Amino acid sequence: MSVSLPLVFVLGAFAWGAVKFLGVRTWVVVLIALFGFWLSHTFLAPAIEDGTRTGVTVINRTHN
Template sequence: MNVELPLVVVLGLLVWGAIKFLGVRVWLVVVIALFGFYLADTFLAPAIDNGTRNGVETVNGNHD
């Protein structure tokens, strides 16, 4: 049985859990999200994208 969830839903659940159970402040989550958007507009974006895709393929076991 395969369950497909958008990445946004998974990240949202992780953030909710961090705020609820770990005591992470909401402002810190906002700062981290804004920093992520800032990084997406820099020269590091292709490297981050490539690393993320390779990590997902490794976890999913899609080795060519």
């Protein structure tokens, strides 16, 4: 069985859980999100995308 969820939903649920149960401050979550957007516009973006795709492939056990 395969479930398809948008990454934004998964990250949002994780952030909500971190704020609710771990006591992480909301401004820290916002700061991390903004840093992620900034990081996506740097030279590291291709490596991050490749690593993310590889991780999804490993988790889903699919091959190209």
